[in-house]
Amino acid sequence: MNTYNKPNERSLSKDSTIYHYRLLKRIHYKPFFAYMFWPVAAIIPLLSFFLIHPAAVLSGIVVVPVLHAFIIQLLLRTKERHAPKTWKWSMRFPWLGYVPDSYIALAKACRLHLHTLWIVFIIIGCFYPWMSPMYLVYLLFIHIWLLLPRLLLLFLLRKHRSNGYLKLNDNDTSCYAQ
Template structure:
């Protein structure tokens, strides 16, 4: 008996509508628990600083409001520009993908472009309110950069696979595959 791929596929008796995907792992980036704790500690130290100066509201508002703003911008981009449903996206409460993140494989180039657009549009929205509350907007800007920095660093480390890479986000790592 032959142990080729065709024999195995025929033995499993896949239906004619079945699609078989083959992905080759290009790079995997594991999330470090220690770096995650240091990263959360940085935000906690900023919060303590703000509490000492009796103005923690902007920071706390930013932690609640900015992931929702990012989710709204991603929703608008996917539904209006790409004209796709938001079926493979889910709101997550873990770093580095705090907020709306894809649950399926997604093209690295597409994810990179989407994250950069959300990053810059949010900076522009925060900048629009700067004349009325300059100190509060600095706190919002810090929270925004705090949320986006790990994502952008991970995507930057995967940049050489930009043309053919597909990203899959896991609980403990981000993997880049090729079809």
């Protein structure tokens, strides 16, 4: 009896691609850092309510993440000629905001986040003549607060930048080689 011709059995076609990933490094999220990160997220906007207009504080919380997402989409469209399909919004520490949903080359993730870091600095700096210095500092704080945990993780994975693929999970960030 030929086992390859069973109708219920699944087989791979000749054009199928099988990917094998080897774990290079895994960074588990420490609860301590999340416990330190979220209070800052609450304290700074509350403090800013008294120093800056409340509408400006709320707009900063919304504008900076949307600006991050816009810049990432723009960079992906201009560099790769297509819209990002595997990105999503996340509210999990340390990847707050617009993040990749599947594997992404570590070099590409580093490049996107460094470009986002500097481009948003420049955009916020362009508004210096029209905004109060306190509001600009607040926007810069939100910008750095969102990107710093990501950049720290990317820095810890820098050794695998040339051949690594980044995968974001609920409890860790993993770097794989193909």
